[in-house]
Amino acid sequence: MIEIIGYAGLVLLLGAWVPQTAETLKQGFTPINLPFVILYVTSSFLLAVYAWLQDDMVFFILNALLTLGSGINLYFKLWPRKAAS
Secondary structure (H helix, E strand, O other): OHHHHHHHHHHHHHHHHHHHHHHHHHHOOOOOOHHHHHHHHHHHHHHHHHHHHOOOHHHHHHHHHHHHHHHHHHHHHHOOOOOOO
């Protein structure tokens, strides 16, 4: 039963990131601050590793997907497809 609460939080938090990542893919660049994106990718990756080692699947899935999403933003921040307007 408690896992349902965790998975609900996972879905809601991912729901906050999906529109930003979709916008980044659509525009080919992101206006997000570079230091923020670097810290987010790094921290979510480390938290995913920690959750994996703790055998906590809710937080592993959450942080693995957030690492992927913020990694996409980092990629387009470093190598934009188009110039930011």
